[in-house]
Amino acid sequence: MTIIAETPRLAIRNWRPDDLDRFWLLNSDETVMEFFPGRRNREQSAEMMTRLTETIATTGYGFFALERKDDAALIGFVGLARTDLEPALPKGAVEVGWRLLPEYWGSGYATESAQRMLRLGFEERGLPEIVSFAVENNIRSTAVMRRLGMTHAPERDFDHPRIPDTHPHLKRHVHYAMTGDEWRAMHADR
Numbered sequence: 492m493t494i495i496a497e498t499p500r501l502a503i504r505n506w507r508p509d510d511l512d513r514f515w516l517l518n519s520d521e522t523v524m525e526f527f528p529g530r531r532n533r534e535q536s537a538e539m540m541t542r543l544t545e546t547i548a549t550t551g552y553g554f555f556a557l558e559r560k561d562d563a564a565l566i567g568f569v570g571l572a573r574t575d576l577e578p579a580l581p582k583g584a585v586e587v588g589w590r591l592l593p594e595y596w597g598s599g600y601a602t603e604s605a606q607r608m609l610r611l612g613f614e615e616r617g618l619p620e621i622v623s624f625a626v627e628n629n630i631r632s633t634a635v636m637r638r639l640g641m642t643h644a645p646e647r648d649f650d651h652p653r654i655p656d657t658h659p660h661l662k663r664h665v666h667y668a669m670t671g672d673e674w675r676a677m678h679a680d681r
């Protein structure tokens with residue numbers, strides 16, 4: 492098992508074959524997927540896990556498995572990922588993103604792990620900016636962005652190019668961002 496990063500309560504690691512059932516749940520549970528148009532079955536989830544594993548191995552970016560240390564439970568995923576949403580987002584933009592199984596909501600795990608991803612991006616990889624985006628009424632997700640110290644940039648809000656017309660209520664996305672300078676100013680006392 493390769494650990495990408497750790498926090499006091501969490502390990503951010505590469506995917507393992509035995510993660511598949513929980514990864515499938517993350518892609519199909521109605522509560523988790525409220526703000527996404529599609530659901531993936533087990534086979535599609537397996538294909539996605541393979542793609543994620545390859546992307547992580549070749550680029551170092553992607554969505555990683557998120558494990559709670561005290562019981563080794565896979566609780567969701569978190570990551571720093573290169574976006575592919577031109578022209579809504581510029582080429583090369585890097586997003587921080589998260590998805591947890593509902594039984595693990597309300598404990599601060601998304602914020603704790605995403606904070607570690609920002610540190611990886613700004614301090615270890617020297618990124619100039621990290622963005623995050625969500626359907627505008629996904630308030631749990633935008634609350635994570637605000638807890639991280641990211642700022643809403645309304646002029647950069649966008650209609651997600653891959654949301655089909657069958658789901659117009661999921662198109663509008665709010666855009667949050669943080670620059671490396673803002674990160675360093677926030678963490679200058681460390």
Ligand SMILES: CC(C)(COP(=O)(O)OP(=O)(O)OC[C@H]1O[C@@H](n2cnc3c(N)ncnc32)[C@H](O)[C@@H]1OP(=O)(O)O)[C@@H](O)C(=O)NCCC(=O)NCCS
Binds near residue numbers: 589624
């Ligand atoms: C978005 C998502 C990850 C947010 O999960 P979350 O549990 O609300 O966020 P956190 O893990 O940061 O936890 C924060 C909550 O834990 C509470 N908390 C409890 N113990 C805590 C601790 N030790 N440290 C920090 N917060 C703690 C906070 O007070 C906060 O509670 P609140 O929701 O009542 O305000 C989750 O709702 C999710 O997976 N949604 C579905 C997928 C999704 O939409 N992903 C984003 C797509 S853009």
